[in-house]
Amino acid sequence: MEPKLLLTPGPTPIPPQVTHAMSAGMIGHRSSDFTSLMENVQSSIRPLFGTDHPVAILTSSGTSALETSMVNLVEPEEAVLIIVSGAFGDRFRSIAKSYPYEVHIYEVPWGEGLDIEDFKDFLASKQNIKAVFSQACETSTAVVHPINALGKLVKDYSEETLFVVDGVSAVGGMKFDMKADAIDCLVTGSQKALMLPPGLAFVAMNNTARKRASNNKLPRFYLDINKYFDALEDHSTPFTPAVSLIQGLDQVLSLYNEEGIEKVFDRHLAMRNMLRAGLKALDLELLVEDAYASPTVTAFKSDENELSHIKDALKNKHGITIAGGQKHLKGRILRIGHMGYMFPKDMLTVLAALEAILSKHRNKQYYGKALAAAQEAYYE
Amino acid sequence: MEPKLLLTPGPTPIPPQVTHAMSAGMIGHRSSDFTSLMENVQSSIRPLFGTDHPVAILTSSGTSALETSMVNLVEPEEAVLIIVSGAFGDRFRSIAKSYPYEVHIYEVPWGEGLDIEDFKDFLASKQNIKAVFSQACETSTAVVHPINALGKLVKDYSEETLFVVDGVSAVGGMKFDMKADAIDCLVTGSQKALMLPPGLAFVAMNNTARKRASNNKLPRFYLDINKYFDALEDHSTPFTPAVSLIQGLDQVLSLYNEEGIEKVFDRHLAMRNMLRAGLKALDLELLVEDAYASPTVTAFKSDENELSHIKDALKNKHGITIAGGQKHLKGRILRIGHMGYMFPKDMLTVLAALEAILSKHRNKQYYGKALAAAQEAYYE
Structure with a gap:
């Protein structure tokens, strides 16, 4: 019993209130009911990402959020630097290797923290890095990286270099401040601290990243983040969204505000x-x-x-x-x-x-x- | 009341039995519980696609299934022919135009049926078409296309040319037989006849299509269908799947078999x-x-x-x-x-x-x- x-x-347990919300029954994704839902969600979710900027919601796994951050922010032939300290850093690497990028890897022994001075030297030794990718929390090792210090280093290296953070297993469970931490793009999935089943991916971008994404010529369609930000202007989504999960998300955000x-x-x-x-x-x-x-x-x-x-x-x-x-x-x-x-x-x-x-x-x-x-x- | x-x-209504199944509580997607679920689902879903081949399940909207069929089956610079008879044919066109493909469009006035003789002449006038894309049912106009006749035409044109069918709003609501209809790839989404919330996409491929996909060099990661078919061998998924929707899918398939x-x-x-x-x-x-x-x-x-x-x-x-x-x-x-x-x-x-x-x-x-x-x- x-x-x-x-x-x-x-995946993590789903609160009964959220299960209940996800069972409310299907609504059309072009209906005014859904538009209000998206409007509510949008105003409540931004504080979890520590940003005033819109947070795009994709119907997909967290991995697609990692890929989305990369294929929208990095042009073919450009150089990226990826911090690999576990299985999800490895995933960033696999994604990057699937595209025509120049890939530099900074390895951290699995389970160890990142040595910020050593990383600084490594970064300085590389030319024209367009974006640095890091986990906030590497789920496979239970290590958190010094995001604030990393953000500062990246911007010291070059104001043009974007800092992209995988917030899976971190967003919703620890504090972020995209501006103070110099994060240009922060992504996560629904099935970790956000108390939802898997199936939603989230992408927050500041204006610098948004601009880079809108100029990016890399072929893409479903993961073209511009489509999602454009649709958000009308509290909508470019493609049929996972309606029941968004009904649940609205309830999750209420629970956050309650506590x-x-x-x-x-x-x-x-x-x-x-x-x-x-x-x-x-x-x-x-x-x-x-x-x-x-x-x-x-x-x-x-x-x-x-x-x-x-x-x-x-x-x-x-x-x-x-x-x-x-x-x-x-x-x-x-x-x-x-x-x-x-x-x-x-x-x-x-x-x-x-x-x-x-x-x-x-x-x-x-x-x-x-x-x-x-x-x-x-x-x- | x-x-x-x-x-x-x-989206369409969700049966209460399916809502109940989706509320069963989260299970780990690497657990034996989930593996059994996937095994069950796999054996019951194939008849809906009219195939003995595996049906890959992606966590994403139906649109991603359209894109997946294209980016896995067509190489850069190759020629495709798209039948456009409504908004979803238009979507195939938009996807194709986002990639370095040679795109040929066969337009059918919206709401009208396809004239098979006229199409035959059009197809014959084009060289080296690698794949023909069509809706089975164009949801925006309520027209069904003569899939069986189209499939025969495509194979008469060339045995090397793949026939790809968008089964959104058709699979689960009408009979398919991939072999008899000469369909190499059949895709759909969860929120139509399959009585689920949006969030799952399905891709069935025969061996010819599978081989084409495994040789395809187009850069892709989340939509790389090979990863999904490989994982299916262990009744698994390459990335964290929408667990609750798959719990619901298992119940949907039971309901199909019951009726x-x-x-x-x-x-x-x-x-x-x-x-x-x-x-x-x-x-x-x-x-x-x-x-x-x-x-x-x-x-x-x-x-x-x-x-x-x-x-x-x-x-x-x-x-x-x-x-x-x-x-x-x-x-x-x-x-x-x-x-x-x-x-x-x-x-x-x-x-x-x-x-x-x-x-x-x-x-x-x-x-x-x-x-x-x-x-x-x-x-x-």
């Missing part, structure tokens, strides 16, 4: 701190140092057998789903998502389950230890 | 016949001749004032939404959708409302006339 707990870094956006961000930080304290108390090594730890996802290490046992026992005995590592972190880490419709009590629930699993598996008494550490992290 | 009736040619696919197609034909008989009885001129009339959408003409009055009165007094014309048919026609979760009784409902509206508007007695004609069309 007990509901299962989905603590993966996407207060700043309080939502604080809740994410609190969950991170609880989890990190609790995992340490369980003698589990955290993959990421405190300074780079994400407010939305936490990764911990152990040997492959123990990780496999933990993941299975959580699922089968406790009804809790968490995620494994991706690519070369497969079998080396587990990841707990703590974004969107997740709360401090859920962190206590997963830590309590881990206490039980590890007490038995290691024949060592952990009862109360992780919970105490998490309570202290939350209340002190 | 009375529920509203959405009779537009997309029986052939019976669903018969129901669509019956609704068309009822509506056409009823509209004629109301002295409303049908846009399309019987021979080309779509089983999923019906368009009728009148003067602009009367059309505007009908549309408003249906919505405001009867809670029934139908659609206007698009582009240069705007103000010249109205369109009634009759696909997916729509039934003969809904045709009676809209005809009864039209009887009432026109009896008053024209000061002429229509009561029972359209209903009688529709009943006869259904039962005789």
Whole structure:
């Protein structure tokens, strides 16, 4: 009878109010009902991106938002610099390699934070970089990058160089300020902190990026962002949008405003701190140092057998789903998502389950230890 | 208290069983639960496309399926022939013009059927056409094209020339047989006869098309269909899919099998016949001749004032939404959708409302006339 707990870094649980909104019944996407919906959504979503500029909404996966940012902002034969620190940096690389771009990669060891001085030297050594691409939070490693410092570096390198940030697993779970952080384009998907099923992609651009996009000659149609911004002027979309997901999005944004956006961000930080304290108390090594730890996802290490046992026992005995590592972190880490419709009590629930699993598996008494550490992290 | 009736040619009403399935709660898209779902879906969806080949599922609008069919099957500098008979043929044209293709357009007056002999001469006059693109049903005009005859013509022209069919507003509402109709690629979206919210696009390809796609060098990433077919081998998707819509799709396919696919197609034909008989009885001129009339959408003409009055009165007094014309048919026609979760009784409902509206508007007695004609069309 007990509901299962989905603590993966996407898809994430859907609030019942949002499920309800998505079940309201179909409306025509050229109707005045839909236009009002889009108008509401547009005014409430911008603060999550930290911008006054319009946020385009595409019907597609987050990956298409990454591609959209690239194919609209970079012309054929131009040079891009991509920070690759995990599976999603890798995806930026794969996208770039699919197009006739000059691709420069700045590699960061998976799980480590970015060394800003080293990156500065690397950037300075490259000529004519038109755009720098980075994750805000690399979902596959649970690392956050120093976006504000990176933005400044990019603009010091050249005012003409765009700074493009993948906000998947970050937007909605941590604060952004596109202007202060010198972000020209910020993208995300619906299925992470935004508490929706997958199927919507979001692209926010400042005027500099918009201008670059409108002049870009690279062949594209569905991912031509100009079409979406043009349609937004009439609170519309260029192609039939995922109506039910947008009905849900409107409700999501109401929930944000009800709790207060700043309080939502604080809740994410609190969950991170609880989890990190609790995992340490369980003698589990955290993959990421405190300074780079994400407010939305936490990764911990152990040997492959123990990780496999933990993941299975959580699922089968406790009804809790968490995620494994991706690519070369497969079998080396587990990841707990703590974004969107997740709360401090859920962190206590997963830590309590881990206490039980590890007490038995290691024949060592952990009862109360992780919970105490998490309570202290939350209340002190 | 009375529920509203959405009779537009997309989005269409969602069956309550499907809404329920879409509310089941989020599952991870790399979980075994999702893999089973995809396996189920794959085995049930192929008959709707009339194929034994895999049907790729993209998270995106129907337009992206049109683009996907083109950018995967046609190389830069190659020649395409597009049949343009309405707004969606126009969309194929716009997509083609966005890429470095040699574009030939065969225009059919909007609302008219395609003259197969004339088309044959046109095709014969063009050199090296690599692919011919056509709608099965042009949603904007309610015309169906003679797909079987077109397919034969294309293959007579050259075995190397692919025949690509836009099945939006047709797949799920009328019978296809990709082999018998010589269709190499058939695409559609989720929000028409498939009774789902918008957000999924479907691409079926035979081996000839698959081979062409795998050799195609045109730069693309999200719309690279090879990635989707590769992932399907593991019952998976290359990027995070619209999980809730796929949960709904599984239920849709159960409903098809429950009613029986052939019976669903018969129901669509019956609704068309009822509506056409009823509209004629109301002295409303049908846009399309019987021979080309779509089983999923019906368009009728009148003067602009009367059309505007009908549309408003249906919505405001009867809670029934139908659609206007698009582009240069705007103000010249109205369109009634009759696909997916729509039934003969809904045709009676809209005809009864039209009887009432026109009896008053024209000061002429229509009561029972359209209903009688529709009943006869259904039962005789």
